[in-house]
Every structure is written in structure tokens, then in C-alpha cells.
Amino acid sequence: MSLNSILIELRVPKQDECSWVASKKNSVMYVRLKFSLLLICLLLVQFMPLIGQENVQLRDIHFDPNLTEEQNRFLNRQAHVLLEYSSGLLEKYPPLSKAQEGRESALFLLDAILHEPHAMKRPPVQRFLKDRLTNAINEIAYTKVEKGAKIWKLYNHSFVVRTSSVTIAFDLIRTQSEENMRKLVSQCDILLISHEHGDHWEMEIVRAFLEQGKPVLAPPSLFRDDDAIYKQVTHLERRSHWAEKIAVKGDKVDLEVVTYPGHQWGNIENNVSLIKTQEGIVVVHTGDQWNMNDFEWIDVVGEYFEVDVLLPNSWTADIARMANGVDPKVIISGHENEMGHALHQREPFWKTYLRKQGSVLLPEKDKGYDYPLVMMTWGEAFHYSKQDFH
Numbered sequence: 409m410s411l412n413s414i415l416i417e418l419r420v421p422k423q424d425e426c427s428w429v430a431s432k433k434n435s436v437m438y439v440r441l442k443f444s445l446l447l448i449c450l451l452l453v454q455f456m457p458l459i460g461q462e463n464v465q466l467r468d469i470h471f472d473p474n475l476t477e478e479q480n481r482f483l484n485r486q487a488h489v490l491l492e493y494s495s496g497l498l499e500k501y502p503p504l505s506k507a508q509e510g511r512e513s514a515l516f517l518l519d520a521i522l523h524e525p526h527a528m529k530r531p532p533v534q535r536f537l538k539d540r541l542t543n544a545i546n547e548i549a550y551t552k553v554e555k556g557a558k559i560w561k562l563y564n565h566s567f568v569v570r571t572s573s574v575t576i577a578f579d580l581i582r583t584q585s586e587e588n589m590r591k592l593v594s595q596c597d598i599l600l601i602s603h604e605h606g607d608h609w610e611m612e613i614v615r616a617f618l619e620q621g622k623p624v625l626a627p628p629s630l631f632r633d634d635d636a637i638y639k640q641v642t643h644l645e646r647r648s649h650w651a652e653k654i655a656v657k658g659d660k661v662d663l664e665v666v667t668y669p670g671h672q673w674g675n676i677e678n679n680v681s682l683i684k685t686q687e688g689i690v691v692v693h694t695g696d697q698w699n700m701n702d703f704e705w706i707d708v709v710g711e712y713f714e715v716d717v718l719l720p721n722s723w724t725a726d727i728a729r730m731a732n733g734v735d736p737k738v739i740i741s742g743h744e745n746e747m748g749h750a751l752h753q754r755e756p757f758w759k760t761y762l763r764k765q766g767s768v769l770l771p772e773k774d775k776g777y778d779y780p781l782v783m784m785t786w787g788e789a790f791h792y793s794k795q796d797f798h
């Protein structure tokens with residue numbers, strides 16, 4: 409059929425043809441046409457919800473209504489390429505307690521990729537997070553620590569600290585799969601939960617620890633509505649500078665644990681935990697500590713304990729003052745790029761960096777501090793050794 413004949417077929421019917429149709433109203437053909445139209449209408453009504461769902465799915469793929477399909481695809485490709493580039497830099501400049509421009513650039517690049525409203529929905533970002541955490545959990549499964557402590561940063565403010573005698577988990581969440589979660593929990597001896605917010609604990613993880621007979625420590629405000637869990641969780645007294653013994657590994661290993669009575673903002677109980685291992689390694693994890701009155705005890709932690717590693721939430725109140733009070737050998741910041749937080753509250757590495765430098769660019773006009781700082785992203789690890797930090 410030629411193009412012309414197709415055009416002729418598709419042309420608008422002439423007036424006389426329409427009148428021909430009108431004149432044949434009762435013809436069999438017309439009845440069939442009517443029946444077909446009715447059938448189509450019925451089918452449309454029947455499947456309208458499905459068509460709606462398909463549109464919703466399409467919108468999910470093309471999740472940002474402010475972007476065209478092409479713009480969305482471009483940002484996915486850009487995330488893929490820049491995350492690969494950043495990963496390469498992070499491998500080339502592994503976590504150290506000294507400044508490294510290559511490493512800082514890689515982390516700032518992550519900030520930029522992760523600070524768009526729908527970043528977490530981008531497939532390359534999801535892959536990046538899942539791969540990094542899976543690799544870290546596999547690494548934890550085969551790593552033996554002879555001396556010092558190896559410290560993995562997982563998602564958000566989750567940390568795993570391993571010495572030659574024990575493996576301690578803080579605020580574990582989002583392990584990315586059931587398999588990862590089971591593998592990780594089987595590698596840890598104790599879980600400490602700082603406070604009630606959902607970016608610091610998960611019920612499946614708590615249950616997995618308890619099922620394996622491993623202690624779970626949490627503030628009294630947590631699990632109040634679940635009697636069975638509440639009874640199994642250990643609630644240490646929130647008391648400054650006062651160490652309690654906790655037995656792990658079936659009573660074979662003792663830990664000294666201080667539960668400082670911290671707070672997030674005014675009234676949320678937030679345990680700031682100090683743990684001393686049998687090797688004499690002292691680690692402090694702050695949870696979401698942010699409270700000016702608590703400086704009453706924060707200011708003097710260093711007078712009671714010789715702290716090796718401080719793991720603060722990067723946005724805690726006056727990090728320089730906290731560093732001076734705790735007086736650690738090294739600081740490893742946490743809680744950067746929590747993707748569940750609104751974009752402007754998703755704390756970036758560039759802020760952690762500026763808080764250490766001291767900068768008028770920050771609203772708090774931080775004065776800066778001299779303590780060594782290690783910045784790590786999801787799945788990275790730092791090996792701490794006392795000899796490196798006299």
C-alpha cells in the first residue's frame with residue numbers, strides 16, 4: 409500500500425459518507441460497530457484501575473515530578489559515574505587520621521550526589537550502599553584483630569568495633585538484607601542502642617541478638633510497650649563516670665560500661681556509652697547527643713577515663729567542646745548522610761570538615777579543634793592502635 413493510499417484511507421470522511429452512515433443506521437455493520445464500542449468502553453472501565461497503577465509505577469521510576477524523563481535518566485547516569493569515581497578515590501586514599509585532599513574530595517562528591525531530594529531512589533545510590541555494606545559485613549566475618557581495635561562504620565551512626573577479645577556493635581540498622589543482618593549479628597558479641605529514634609535501632613536486629621543470647625543495652629524509654637523484649641534488654645543505670653561490668657561471650661569476657669545520662673534536645677533519653685575492653689581500649693559512642701546542660705559531665709569525661717576513640721554524631725552541640733571534655737586520641741565522626749532525613753538535615757561531610765577547621769561559614773561559627781579526625785563513609789574501616797597516638 410502506497411503512502412498516498414494510506415493517507416486516503418485515513419482522510420476525514422466527507423459529508424456524503426457521513427450521511428451514508430446515518431442512512432444505514434439499522435444495518436448489521438452499524439450494530440456490530442455499536443457493540444464493539446460498548447465492549448471497548450466496558451473494558452476501559454474494567455481495567456481503569458490497572459491503567460492507573462501503571463501510571464503510578466511509571467511515576468515511581470520517574471520519581472521526581474520536577475524532572476523530565478530525560479533529566480531523570482541523566483541524573484541516574486551521573487550518579488553511577490560519580491559514585492564509581494568517588495569509590496576509586498576512597499580506595500586510593502583509605503581512612504587515616506590526617507587530612508588527605510583526595511579523600512575529602514571523594515566524600516564531598518558523595519555529599520553532592522546524596523543531597524538531591526530523591527537521591528535514595530536512584531538505582532546507582534541503592535547499589536552503592538548495598539555493595540559497600542555487604543562487603544564490610546563479609547570483611548568483618550573474616551577479620552581477626554591482633555592488637556588495637558578495628559572500627560567499621562556501617563549505615564548512619566552504626567559502628568562495629570572489634571578488638572582481639574570482643575566485637576561491639578553500636579546503633580546497628582539497615583544492613584541491606586536478612587542474610588547480611590544474620591551474618592553480622594553472628595559476628596558481634598553485644599549491641600548498644602543509644603535512644604528510641606528509628607535511625608538507631610531495628611526490632612529484627614534486636615531480636616536476632618537476643619535469640620543468640622547476646623546482651624542488648626538500651627535506655628529505659630525504649631521497648632516500654634513490649635514487655636517481653638523490655639525484660640530481655642539490659643537497662644544500665646544512667647550515671648556519669650560509673651562503670652558496670654557486663655559479661656559477654658557466655659561470661660568468658662567482661663566489659664566495663666559507663667552509661668552517661670545524655671539527651672537529644674531537651675527530653676529524649678540518649679545513652680552516651682563508654683566501653684572499656686579487656687585490652688584497655690576505651691571507646692565512646694554518643695548516639696544523637698545534643699544538649700548544653702549535659703556538658704556538666706561531658707566536660708570532665710577525660711578526667712575519669714583515658715579515651716581512645718570518640719564516635720560522635722557529626723552534628724552534636726559544640727563538637728570542639730565535647731572533644732576537649734572527652735579528650736580522645738582520635739575522633740571518628742558518624743551520622744553523616746542519613747538518607748531518611750530531610751535534605752537540609754542530612755548532615756554532609758563538608759560540615760564535619762568545616763567544624764574541625766573552624767569556620768564562619770557555619771551558623772554556629774565553630775572554633776575548630778586539634779584532635780585527629782577520621783571521616784568515613786558507609787562500609788569503611790579504620791584500624792586504631794595506641795602506638796600511633798601517643
Ligand SMILES: [Zn+2]
Nearest residue numbers: 605607608696
Ligand atoms: Zn539519629
